Amino acid sequence: MALPRLLMRFMDWALNFDDREGVPEAIFEMECMICHAVSELCDNEGETSQLWALKHTGRHPTHREFKLLTETFWRVDPMPGNPFADMGPLRSLPRGASR
């Protein structure tokens, strides 16, 4: 699933969608609002979470309200002219993203 790209600039820093190798575009998880059971975490596609909700309601017909939890990863990069621009790229992946 392709997510829209967003670039926000503030002073000499820019907030960017983290599109580095190994970082998922998004992680999805569905939660039942009745019993708070949750689906498995799924990278980059929400269909598995949606299927989990349908199966959950099939097993528990009165559980028909869900919350889709979505995590996306962002980073702040120095813009040209920022004294931190020479630090090079970020080395570590965000917690939860190295899956």
Ligand SMILES: [Zn+2]
């Ligand atoms: Zn439930």
